[in-house]
Amino acid sequence: MDFILLLIRRPLWEELERLVRNTNDPMICIGDFNAVLSAEDILNGVAISEQETQDFVEFMNASHMLEAPSCGLFYSWSNKGLSSLRICSRIDKVVIIDSMLELFPEMMVKYQPCGISDHTPLVVTFPPASQVKGRPFKFLNMLDDDRGFLDVVTEAWRTANDHHHMKKVWKGLQTVKRALKNLQSTHYSNAHGKVEDIRVQLQMLQNDRAMNDDSQLHQEEKELINSLRHWSNVEDSIVRQKARIDCMTKGDANTKFFFTAVKIRQARNRIGMLQNAQGETLTSTEAITEELVKFYKVLLGSYAPRLTAIGLTTLRAGPVPTLDTRASLIHPMTSEEIDRALHGIDDNKAPGIDGFNAFFLRKCWHIIKQDVYSGEMEFFLKCLPS
CATH class of the missing domain: 3.60.10.10 (Endonuclease/exonuclease/phosphatase)
Known part of the structure; x- marks a missing residue:
């Protein structure tokens, strides 16, 4: 241009x-x-x-x-x-x-x-808002600032037991998830509402004519300001993580924008319209759900009558790994390799299907790492030829 x-x-x-x-x-x-x-x-x-x-x-x-x-x-x-x-x-x-x-x-x-x-x-x-079902668990990074966070994780992890190491890891994460859900709902639910309530209380207090001469009101003001800063930081951390926007400066002016970015992400992830094999456009939640289930039921148990194979002649004409390289691909896994893999993942990457991200794993690594080592090595030893 x-x-x-x-x-x-x-x-x-x-x-x-x-x-x-x-x-x-x-x-x-x-x-x-x-x-x-x-x-x-x-x-x-x-x-x-x-x-x-x-x-x-x-x-x-x-x-x-x-x-x-x-x-x-x-x-x-x-x-x-x-x-x-x-x-x-x-x-x-x-x-x-x-x-x-x-x-x-x-x-x-x-x-x-x-x-x-x-x-x-x-x-x-502009369809009317539908009833929102419960959302899947996602670990909130700000829980790391809670004094009881590591104690909650430690206690929950200890209760998970199984003679299969990988299954023990899975059970441990499920138990920790339930404990953290309770921590989030008990202490950190509706952070936005708490910020607004405290802001209203602070405004009413500062409008009091006796504010300038009453030491008790001064103390109340100080406590409300500290509380407002705390919950503003909690709210800011939550909406930033959900919106995945890190490049903007902090401040009250951006909070509303972050909330909107979260809603945009949720709207983009929502399937509000679907076209079936007959060319019909489906818009209701029930019809879309039924069509998706039907589609995957048809796929279940089906197979392709023919698959295009890789030409071995062409494959062997290119670079071929040496015997030493091939042997290195199947050598026993070490705990150091697992550590390097974990620390190579950015904190802001999307969480896994269990809702836990790399930030959680790193913060709790000293609690869970021995079980993770055992589970990973058990998995690879059973998959690799003896």
């Missing part, structure tokens, strides 16, 4: 940002932005530079707007070219201010087939 054109458009982004900042009402911006947010938003054609996306990205960050959850097609525009000459991009978008998801938590944008047009129609739906 021409640099002069970028300069001409910049005042438009600045004016749009001012418009968003000066309104307290829910806002939705929909249409052809003639710009993309990342290189993934374009297929074929001239490569997109960071400079070309910078203004759009800065507008989204500064105005705390987010792209609405979507389904259907990905690209919204095409030049209708043939073969490799076809260029597609996602320049048509629906971006929303954070309060939109508070009002319509299940809003969805469907990218429809474009027909004879170059652009895809965008259909925005």
Whole structure:
């Protein structure tokens, strides 16, 4: 894109940002932005530079707007070219201010087939909020700051026993999960509500006319401020971890944005629309659930009549590992290898299906490592040829 054109458009982004900042009402911006947010938003054609996306990205960050959850097609525009000459991009978008998801938590944008047009129609739906079932357990990193955290884990882990080492590890994690769920619900549930309640109490106290001369009120103010800081940090840690956004500065102004980012993630992970083999569009939770179960029941027990094999001649013509290299792949596992593997995982990586992340494993490694060593080695010794 021409640099002069970028300069001409910049005042438009600045004016749009001012418009968003000066309104307290829910806002939705929909249409052809003639710009993309990342290189993934374009297929074929001239490569997109960071400079070309910078203004759009800065507008989204500064105005705390987010792209609405979507389904259907990905690209919204095409030049209708043939073969490799076809260029597609996602320049048509629906971006929303954070309060939109508070009002319509299940809003969805469907990218429809474009027909004879170059652009895809965008259909925005606002279905009523469905009843949310219990969410799977996910370890919250801020529990590490609780004084009783390691005691809870130690006590729970001790109660798990089995003569199979790997099964003992599984039982231990299940027991710890139940104990930590209880710790979270007992001491850290509804952190956002606690922050709001304490903030209201503090405001009422500071509005008291006797505030300046009453030492007892001074002490109450100090305690409320300390409590507000504590619960604000708890809330900030929880929403940052759920939103997986670490690049922004801390502060009250960002809390609402983090909550919205969490809702965006949840909306993207939710299957709100599904097309079955007959081309019918399913939107109800019951119909989608039934279709998914039916699909996997058909797969269960089925097999492919034919699989494409790897050509051994081609395979052997390439680099072949030496005998020593092959032997090293099946040598007995050591505890040092397990340690290196664990410490090579970033704290912010998504947790496993049991809900525990690498941060938890590292913090509790001195409690669980001997059982994990035994379980891993038992598994590999049984799988490797004797």
